[in-house]
C-alpha cells in the first residue's frame with residue numbers, strides 16, 4: 001500500500017515554488033536511477049504556476065530535458081491556439097523554454113487537429129499512445145476542484161465509473177470548457193508518485209473529505225493514489241479543515 005503524506009505550505013506562492021523544487025530533485029533522482037523520467041502535467045492555476053516557478057528556477061537544468069517524457073492528465077478539447085488549452089499554457093509557462101525532445105512531449109489532440117471535433121476519436125488516440133500498457137508514470141501532478149474533481153473526472157460522472165479504458169472523452173463538464181479528454185482513475189493509479197497540489201480555502205472541504213476516506217464516486221480525487229506514494233501539497237487555506245496536524249515547513 002502506498003504512503004499518503006501531507007505537507008502544508010504557508011501560502012499558494014510558496015506551494016508552487018516548493019513543488020517546483022521538489023520536481024527538480026525527484027526528476028533528477030529518477031533520471032540518475034534509470035536514465036529517463038516521465039511526468040504527467042495538470043491544468044489549472046496551481047499546476048501552471050508550478051511550471052512557471054520551474055522555468056524560473058536556477059536549478060531547473062539539473063533535469064536532463066532531453067530524457068523527459070511529458071504527458072497530460074487531462075486537456076480541454078478546444079482549438080490548439082486557444083488560451084484555454086492546458087498544453088498551450090504549459091508551453092508558455094515552461095515547455096517552450098527548455099530543450100525537451102519534441103517526440104517525448106505527448107499532448108492530447110485539440111479540437112482542430114487530425115480528429116476534428118471527434119473527441120471520442122481523440123481520446124482513443126491518446127489511449128493508443130499509452131499502450132501496450134499505461135506507463136508507470138514517475139510523477140503525476142494533479143489539481144482538484146472544490147467539489148472533489150481531479151483531472152476532468154467529476155463526481156458521479158460517467159468518467160468516474162470507467163474501469164476499462166485509460167482515456168475518455170468528457171462532455172458537459174461542470175468546469176468550462178465543457179468538452180475535455182481525461183485519464184481515468186485506473187490510468188491515474190498507474191502512476192508511481194501522485195502529487196495532489198492545491199491551495200485556497202475553496203478546496204478545504206474536498207481535501208479533508210478525501211483524506212478522511214471519502215469514496216471516489218463522490219470525491220474523485222480520493223481515488224488518485226500512487227502505487228509508491230501519494231503526496232498532498234497544500235497551503236494553509238486548502239489544509240484548513242484537516243483535523244490532524246501536519247508539518248508546515250518554515251516559510
Ligand SMILES: O=C(O)[C@H](O)[C@@H](O)[C@H](O)[C@H](O)COP(=O)(O)O
Pocket residue numbers: 042043044045046047074075076086142143144145149150151152175
Ligand atoms: O484542466 C483542468 O481544469 C484541470 O486539470 C483541473 O483538474 C484543475 O487542475 C483543477 O480544476 C484545479 O484548478 P485550479 O488549480 O485552477 O483551482
